[in-house]
Amino acid sequence: MRDSLDMMSRERTLLVILLLILLHHISANKDHQEHLCPPSSCGFITNITYPFRLQGDPENCGDERYELGCQNNVTVLYLNFTQYHIQAINYDNYTVRVVDPALQHHNCSSLPLRSLSRSNFSDTYTDSADLYQAGLYLYQIWGYLSFEHIVFLNCNHSVRENGKYVESGECMKWDSKGYSYVVSGDLKAEDLEVGCDVKLVAPTSFRTFNKDSYAAIHRALAYGFEISWINLACQNHCPTKFCYFDSFRQNFVCYRVGGALYTNFVYFSC
Incomplete structure (x- = not known):
């Protein structure tokens, strides 16, 4: 009797493995067909391919949800009904780097047109259905965000004694009678000085910079x-649709559903 049960268990395990392999090959074949389209280009972005597509590309190329624009030879991505200029696309780790078009390198008074933070991305607090995610994990692991925050504040008195607050000098004045500061990283409740108001929150993925210098x-x-577009990549490569990207191994770690928890890992190279 025990031998019979063991055999049935092994058969079920083998069936699950074969099903995972079959689904993976089906998704890989779909990706291959979409990758048959030659890359598009706009300006200095010359490697626009699946899942992206440029406006005007053949219908079978890329995913229409990830359609990019090309305006004045600048590649444009649309996020939260706002245009951002693409600086780079990394197909190895499924990320795209963008910048607010209002920012100018040599104009310290230029600022993003609107605030953007982790709260604008649903993957930081629930299962993500958004096209883009704030990190390469889908389980609200805030320590693995692909950017950090820059917080702009206006205070009605000087808070120079707080080392986290950096004066913007003549570059930024929110109020002619106020004091303008900027804080790098998350601003915790205990760090918010009395008499200071948050005016703008903006992200950056440039990690190594002097956080004591406004310039x-x-x-x-x-x-x-x-x-990142990790959510779409997981859907394409993982039967359970749940995964994260292992940057060391350069592959996906797919979660196998076991009861109410996600247990065991299945690795798929990409």
């Missing part, structure tokens, strides 16, 4: 920030 902070903003 360096502004250059980091002008570098741009990365977002």
